[in-house]
Amino acid sequence: MTGLGPERLSLNTATVRAQWTLAQCVDxxxxxxxxxxxxxxxxxxxxxxxxxxxxxxxAGLQVSGLCRGGWFTQSGRLDQTVIDDNRRAVDExxxxxxxxxxxxxxxLADASRDLPGARALVEDGLAATLDYARTQxxxxxxxxxxxxxxxxxxxxxxxxxxxxxCDRLGDGIGCAVxxxxxxxxxxxxxxxxxxxxxxxxxxxxxxxxxxxRDLLVDRGMMGDGIIDIARLRGLVEAQGFTGLNEVEIFSExxxxxxxxxxxxxxxxxxxxxx
Amino acid sequence: MTGLGPERLSLNTATVRAQWTLAQCVDxxxxxxxxxxxxxxxxxxxxxxxxxxxxxxxAGLQVSGLCRGGWFTQSGRLDQTVIDDNRRAVDExxxxxxxxxxxxxxxLADASRDLPGARALVEDGLAATLDYARTQxxxxxxxxxxxxxxxxxxxxxxxxxxxxxCDRLGDGIGCAVxxxxxxxxxxxxxxxxxxxxxxxxxxxxxxxxxxxRDLLVDRGMMGDGIIDIARLRGLVEAQGFTGLNEVEIFSExxxxxxxxxxxxxxxxxxxxxx
Numbered sequence: 001m002t003g004l005g006p007e008r009l010s011l012n013t014a015t016v017r018a019q020w021t022l023a024q025c026v027d028x029x030x031x032x033x034x035x036x037x038x039x040x041x042x043x044x045x046x047x048x049x050x051x052x053x054x055x056x057x058x059a060g061l062q063v064s065g066l067c068r069g070g071w072f073t074q075s076g077r078l079d080q081t082v083i084d085d086n087r088r089a090v091d092e093x094x095x096x097x098x099x100x101x102x103x104x105x106x107x108l109a110d111a112s113r114d115l116p117g118a119r120a121l122v123e124d125g126l127a128a129t130l131d132y133a134r135t136q137x138x139x140x141x142x143x144x145x146x147x148x149x150x151x152x153x154x155x156x157x158x159x160x161x162x163x164x165x166c167d168r169l170g171d172g173i174g175c176a177v178x179x180x181x182x183x184x185x186x187x188x189x190x191x192x193x194x195x196x197x198x199x200x201x202x203x204x205x206x207x208x209x210x211x212x213r214d215l216l217v218d219r220g221m222m223g224d225g226i227i228d229i230a231r232l233r234g235l236v237e238a239q240g241f242t243g244l245n246e247v248e249i250f251s252e253x254x255x256x257x258x259x260x261x262x263x264x265x266x267x268x269x270x271x272x273x274x
Numbered sequence: 275m276t277g278l279g280p281e282r283l284s285l286n287t288a289t290v291r292a293q294w295t296l297a298q299c300v301d302x303x304x305x306x307x308x309x310x311x312x313x314x315x316x317x318x319x320x321x322x323x324x325x326x327x328x329x330x331x332x333a334g335l336q337v338s339g340l341c342r343g344g345w346f347t348q349s350g351r352l353d354q355t356v357i358d359d360n361r362r363a364v365d366e367x368x369x370x371x372x373x374x375x376x377x378x379x380x381x382l383a384d385a386s387r388d389l390p391g392a393r394a395l396v397e398d399g400l401a402a403t404l405d406y407a408r409t410q411x412x413x414x415x416x417x418x419x420x421x422x423x424x425x426x427x428x429x430x431x432x433x434x435x436x437x438x439x440c441d442r443l444g445d446g447i448g449c450a451v452x453x454x455x456x457x458x459x460x461x462x463x464x465x466x467x468x469x470x471x472x473x474x475x476x477x478x479x480x481x482x483x484x485x486x487r488d489l490l491v492d493r494g495m496m497g498d499g500i501i502d503i504a505r506l507r508g509l510v511e512a513q514g515f516t517g518l519n520e521v522e523i524f525s526e527x528x529x530x531x532x533x534x535x536x537x538x539x540x541x542x543x544x545x546x547x548x
Contacts, residue, residue, distance in 0.1 A: 113502040148422045150458035151484045151500045161460045184424035186435045226425045228387040
């Protein structure tokens with residue numbers, strides 16, 4: 001296994017979300033020879049889906065994923081508005097030619113303590129979205145989020161749980177493996193093996209800082225923390241994952257304040273070392 | 275299942291660590307008819323072990339656990355000083371008649387990314403401590419900590435992992451189940467069932483706040499967050515756990531600033547509702 005060159009990287013727009021529009025991200029990737037991009041939907045909608053899809057195509061970029069569908073649980077039942085929004089997300093992923101639609105499934109409903117109930121709702125929401133996604137040729141990737149987000153962002157928090165859902169839901173659904181969320185899991189190696197190439201739909205990299213000062217917006221640049229990224233990358237590649245390595249860093253105190261061209265240079269340099 | 279009265283509660287001294295010495299905690303428990311106490315070792319050493327043991331006995335309090343042994347990993351090898359300190363912790367637990375010695379096992383060594391290595395070290399350290407603890411009649415309780423502490427506090431983060439260790443290590447070792455650390459785990463019910471009464475050595479309660487503003491010192495009072503404590507208590511009691519419900523709340527912004535008698539009154543009132 002060799003270090004990652006920019007031809008193996010994708011820029012998740014969250015990494016420079018404070019500084020750049022999607023159009024600027026596309027230009028930035030082209031300028032730094034980064035192979036792919038993963039837009040968040042807010043930036044996609046600002047630019048317009050069709051305009052963005054053309055710009056991304058014209059720049060020769062792959063789309064390693066669209067962030068994000070999901071968020072099924074907030075009202076405590078499966079609202080039609082949520083289903084509809086997920087269908088729109090599928091349509092957008094199709095128009096972009098995204099490798100997958102990344103699902104952040106949602107946490108507990110407001111004022112609820114019913115975790116099993118939230119998880120059942122998530123399964124229903126995923127099933128509904130998957131039914132439609134199959135008709136559009138879009139792959140759905142469940143992103144297990146770190147357990148510290150179980151209450152307010154995603155109640156699927158391990159690869160095992162995500163793959164149990166995949167087993168029940170069938171083809172066309174898999175996992176987005178983000179090292180930030182799963183690095184701690186003693187079952188990670190076994191579950192990546194279980195997933196295999198068909199279920200490994202995305203691989204996100206960044207780092208876990210010690211100490212971590214904020215639950216949401218204190219992620220680190222690769223190399224600044226304690227995740228053995230090379231080892232985890234080796235595990236997914238050993239299963240046949242050939243997608244891009246998507247860099248997604250939420251960093252209010254640091255990278256969101258930096259010059260965005262420097263952020264891209266840094267991520268390229270650091271990725272080369274892992 | 276009925277609500278918890280103070281005769282089923284224990285005060286972990288961390289809950290009022292900013293306000294009270296151990297002697298004051300003992301008096302406070304007696305004053306509020308709380309059945310038990312769980313000292314941290316820093317407060318225990320301040321008071322003196324023998325003096326504290328006598329005061330606790332004279333107050334008629336049970337000791338639901340001693341916090342804490344462990345911390346095996348910091349130097350990247352199993353230092354004799356760490357082994358010795360864990361033997362002292364065993365001796366102290368014996369002198370206090372503690373229901374268990376709670377183990378916070380340690381995270382990654384300084385500047386290390388070797389999580390499998392840290393976990394191997396933990397197993398060796400637990401084995402060494404357990405050998406001695408058996409000779410002193412002290413039960414060793416691994417506390418799986420929330421995965422957000424995997425890097426810097428404890429690299430055992432799930433009940434499954436803790437019970438796998440217990441299976442390999444044999445009798446006299448089990449788990450301390452703290453709802454704060456394990457509430458999110460989709461395998462929790464199955465693993466509590468697997469543990470059974472012999473491995474369930476402590477049950478700690480507090481709550482998970484939404485949002486959580488600090489990884490370490492923003493725990494909530496029961497009822498202020500989203501953990502279904504009654505359900506989790508039901509799971510351990512269904513396995514035959516009859517120990518006290520130990521209240522352990524790290525709360526810099528709130529409960530550590532409050533009048534400690536009010537903290538105890540509040541925890542009694544809130545426990546009655548779960």
